[in-house]
Amino acid sequence: MRKLFFVLLFTAALCTKSYSQDSTFFYSARINAAGSSSGVPFWLYANQNGSIPERGSFVQAAASFHRVYNQNNPRFFQWSGGAELVGYAGKKTTGFFTDLFLAGKAGPVELAVGQRKEFMGLGDSLLTMGPIAMSPNYRPYPKIQLSTPQFVGLIPGNDIISFKFSYSDGLLGSAAVDYGNVTRVPDVYLHQKSLYFKLGKRAHHLNLFAGFNHQAMWGGEDKIFTGGLKPREAYRYVIFGKPWAHSRVGNHFGTIDVAAEWKASQWDIFLYRQTIYEDGSLKNLSSVTDGLSGLRFKRKRRSDGDGFRFNTLLFEFLYTKNQGGAVFDYLNGIFGKDNYFNHYVYNQGWSYRGKGLGTPMIPSQRVTRDNLFTKATLFTANNMVVAYHLGAEASWNKVNFLLKGTFSQNSGTYDYPIRPKVNQGSLLFRIETPLLHRNNDILGLSIASDFGQLYTQNMALMVSWRKSGFIW
Numbered sequence: 208m209r210k211l212f213f214v215l216l217f218t219a220a221l222c223t224k225s226y227s228q229d230s231t232f233f234y235s236a237r238i239n240a241a242g243s244s245s246g247v248p249f250w251l252y253a254n255q256n257g258s259i260p261e262r263g264s265f266v267q268a269a270a271s272f273h274r275v276y277n278q279n280n281p282r283f284f285q286w287s288g289g290a291e292l293v294g295y296a297g298k299k300t301t302g303f304f305t306d307l308f309l310a311g312k313a314g315p316v317e318l319a320v321g322q323r324k325e326f327m328g329l330g331d332s333l334l335t336m337g338p339i340a341m342s343p344n345y346r347p348y349p350k351i352q353l354s355t356p357q358f359v360g361l362i363p364g365n366d367i368i369s370f371k372f373s374y375s376d377g378l379l380g381s382a383a384v385d386y387g388n389v390t391r392v393p394d395v396y397l398h399q400k401s402l403y404f405k406l407g408k409r410a411h412h413l414n415l416f417a418g419f420n421h422q423a424m425w426g427g428e429d430k431i432f433t434g435g436l437k438p439r440e441a442y443r444y445v446i447f448g449k450p451w452a453h454s455r456v457g458n459h460f461g462t463i464d465v466a467a468e469w470k471a472s473q474w475d476i477f478l479y480r481q482t483i484y485e486d487g488s489l490k491n492l493s494s495v496t497d498g499l500s501g502l503r504f505k506r507k508r509r510s511d512g513d514g515f516r517f518n519t520l521l522f523e524f525l526y527t528k529n530q531g532g533a534v535f536d537y538l539n540g541i542f543g544k545d546n547y548f549n550h551y552v553y554n555q556g557w558s559y560r561g562k563g564l565g566t567p568m569i570p571s572q573r574v575t576r577d578n579l580f581t582k583a584t585l586f587t588a589n590n591m592v593v594a595y596h597l598g599a600e601a602s603w604n605k606v607n608f609l610l611k612g613t614f615s616q617n618s619g620t621y622d623y624p625i626r627p628k629v630n631q632g633s634l635l636f637r638i639e640t641p642l643l644h645r646n647n648d649i650l651g652l653s654i655a656s657d658f659g660q661l662y663t664q665n666m667a668l669m670v671s672w673r674k675s676g677f678i679w
Contacts, residue, residue, distance in 0.1 A: 257346030265297030334598025350377025392427025425457030556586025631659035
């Protein structure tokens with residue numbers, strides 16, 4: 208494994224030549240080296256697709272090659288693909304692919320096979336705490352997906368009303384279970400679908416958005432339960448969220464999203480809301496108070512010679528303490544105690560390879576303080592969270608600055624409450640500048656810290672280099 212890491216490091220260092228952006232072949236490379244006081248601070252590893260370790264000092268390297276769609280090519284059929292290999296050395300040395308996929312597009316519709324980094328839901332993608340249901344916090348998993356990557360007009364030649372959808376099924380591997388006739392099943396799957404609508408043309412000042420995403424982790428029902436559903440039948444139950452034997456088939460989670468964007472002369476203003484639903488809570492709206500709200504101000508045009516200026520400001524608020532209330536009574540239709548990211552069957556809960564599939568603000572027990580540990584069969588000991596988040600991106604000439612600051616109040620779970628609640632703060636400050644006036648060579652310095660009672664007191668300094676460009 209160490210040989211693989213050093214090969215990757217050498218490959219990244221060789222990426223030194225830039226090419227014309229007329230090409231559709233894109234490369235990138237990066238090297239990060241971090242020194243940490245103990246653990247790695249939250250905002251260094253969160254929302255990094257599982258590519259940053261959570262403990263100790265480390266050196267990380269990554270190299271990727273992608274073929275992207277040619278936006279200026281009128282061809283009806285196009286193809287794309289990509290691979291990104293990541294490795295790091297520290298307390299643990301490992302290497303893996305984040306991206307490894309092939310995709311083809313017929314007009315606006317794409318069929319993709321493999322694994323790749325993606326973003327789900329309405330919201331900011333750079334400075335955010337992370338979308339609630341499916342965030343960029345976990346390592347991508349292999350799947351097959353049919354989707355429209357961009358919004359498509361419902362009326363030919365007119366984009367006043369447009370839509371975007373996705374439908375996929377993926378493989379998560381084997382899973383330990385804590386209920387039923389077996390302790391492990393060989394295959395667990397993740398079903399996912401989404402549908403979003405946009406009202407308003409690209410040229411209009413106001414655009415309105417609404418839609419939903421639905422995910423379900425399932426598999427092994429015929430082995431776990433006596434008389435359980437066979438895979439083909441279980442899949443039909445999963446798609447529609449149909450109950451079986453007084454419960455849903457699989458672990459379901461999703462959000463209903465709404466947003467509005469106002470495009471002014473200098474700034475775009477984006478207001479959004481992601482509302483959680485799980486199990487039967489959607490039917491009686493018992494968890495509508497739980498969700499993520501955000502407000503973003505983004506400057507339309509940037510200039511390297513305008514001195515210091517803010518380019519993006521983001522404010523977010525996360526609330527997950529309701530969970531449908533403290534009562535769960537299936538027979539009477541009371542679906543409380545949703546226990547976000549934990550599950551009574553699958554020990555891994557809402558996670559893949561130890562990383563939460565959703566917002567990192569609901570963390571794994573392995574990264575929180577030892578005194579907060581509850582049960583080994585639970586993913587998280589803390590899913591009742593109130594969090595306030597500020598993100599900012601600014602520039603001064605060619606120097607870019609990024610800030611993330613989050614304060615949260617954490618109350619544990621309904622079954623294992625944390626009393627009194629514990630407070631947590633996490634900060635990240637990053638500065639980046641072109642290296643030797645070459646815009647595709649970027650040198651960066653990041654300072655991050657955690658202070659509070661949810662994580663250990665952590666501080667780290669990370670130096671980074673990255674390079675990207677088009678080839679051929």
